[in-house]
Amino acid sequence: MASDGLARQNLVIGVSTALTAVSVIIVCLRTYTRAIILHNLGNDDFAMIAAVTFTVGYLATLFVLRDNKMGFHGREASLPQAVTSLRVAYAIEIIYYLCVNITKVSIVLFYLRFAVKKPFERLCQGTICLLAAFCSVCIIVILAQCRPLYKMWDLTGMVPGTCINTTIFIYTTSAMNIVLDVWILILPLKVLLSIQRPGREKTALLAIFALGGFSCIASIARLYSVRVFTASKDPFYDSVPINTWSMVEINVGIWCASIPALKALFSKSQRARTQNTRTHGYQYHGSERSGTKKSMGTIVRSEEFTLEEIASREGSRERIVRTSQPGGV
Template sequence: MDPSKMPAAPPPPGVTPNFIDPPGEEYEIYSISIALCSTATVVLLGRLYTRVFILRALGLDDWLCVLGQICAWIFAILSILNIKNGYGVHIWNLHVDQVIIFKQYDLAEEDVYALGVWFVKTAILVLYLRLSPEKRFRQMTYAIMIFVAFYSLLSILLFTIGCMPVKAMWDITLMDHAKCIDQLAFVYANAAFNIFSDLVTLILPIRLCWDLQASSKQKALLLLLFIMGSFACVVAIVRIVTMVPFLHSNDFTWYKVTIAKWCMVEINVGIICACLPTMRPLLIKSFPRLFSTIDTGSGFKGPSSDNSYPMKPYEKKRTRGWDHLTGFDTQCTTQYHQEPNELDSSQALVTTKQVEQEPPTLKLTDVAVTSMDNSHV
């Protein structure tokens, strides 16, 4: 039978199929996709402006955010292009050939979503590496990175080749004879992994933020920025809840829109949360009066006339200051126990050894020479 004439699924009792002009959710797909991606892109551009024109340094986390935003736009574009294949339309109003093409686009969206979330979460974790050189903290951060990479790659693999034969992943005419994993169950497992990684990522920096060499206002503001990241965790939970009514439904061309819109929220909100902590220099430059009270007591006095920065008193603390995290004062921020190949987008010009050894040696020599000259006279 010709797939272009074959109904994709039987309608519910009392419902008449509409193959000519079926109602859909085109407006919701367009509005959510464009609005979320545009908002996140504006925030990302603010981050890149800060890093390129104010700090004059781009790091690994910046590039990861860019890659995550590219994935978000690809996800949005695929969703919009898939409208012509029945995206947002009830499956009983579609023919088999439409659903086959729809599934191909949908699989590409799932892979791009998993890749985008991987990039964004890794960007946040790379940012964490500037919080502290403490060995245990860094080990936990790298462990979360590995965990996120593992389940993201696993998701991409199973979303792509979850059936034998693989063609059955998009050709619904082969489903009766194919062996496939439970796609919906794996989506639940993937969401659970996301929630777990979000919770650990949220809890990890709280103690270190409070130990930063900064004022109470700065600590509270920084904690607020990280707590905002919990919204991504809330979105992951909401995404699971929204899937519950569709556990035993085959109307995936319609309910996929509901799931996809929360995927869009998750990835774009993640990008915004990853960008906000690094935009402090831009906010200070744009709204100096508003943020001057927040910076009071931070010890940062800005560059002098010769573009040099005053050194802060040396303190034996393992936790770096607020300025090191945001990158505004990285040139004068000391580093402790720097590890090779550290994923750090800032480059400090003065290290702990230099602070401890070189300046005292030079000063002592000068004093000794002066003393000898005076005695000679």
């Protein structure tokens, strides 16, 4: 029995550590690309840094759970270990929703980098508001699930109070996460399809954005672990699958959101275009975008897209013109 518990612990810790390590590397490369190569660090990058920071926090809580018999049967844990596990599980609930929703916000902020038409920009802004509201509601429900709060980790039954049944809440939020994943995946399709690029380049661009589908798949796969956990008579033992799949979902989302931002890191031609932009300059006439630190008269040639092409296709009011003066980002 002990060997089974250790094996389950090693599974969740091993998988979570590996996934999180890759996420940290990818986000560091993303930050380096945007800040050093492109000089175009934006709000989407800051949001992703926050998301990966919370993910590292999630990983830290799993190590605490490991030291308190996670993966073992409940009867094998002492009362202090069980209480500690429940307290940590409470923190994990909050961290999970922060990780998932901040990652989604980062993706939509990235979309705002090439939102040159008002309807698409408003859709993105509305989606960000929806994500913020959804995350806030989730955290409020978690904070209020027991009255008093410490009844949540009362295993003696001596603390007076009540706790809500969170099963419906978990299923509802899991389903909502999937719906939001699908919505965010299809949100930029019209803009992407309108880009004037050779067929091979457009296909590659769409394929990069289609990576978001893997995040949807991970969210759907997590649903099974939710069913196992909510139906379990031994949640200490069955906490391994849901934590494993939660970490898969979070980290895959970070990867899918960050890979498109790494293009300039591996593309010599892209780095050359960026250097040329800094040498000769572009002037932007339009409004500031939420996804990046751009202001009136600054360069807006995105590392991911050529905004002239999108603007001409979409009939935008913005114009990008060549200047004779050298400019910086």
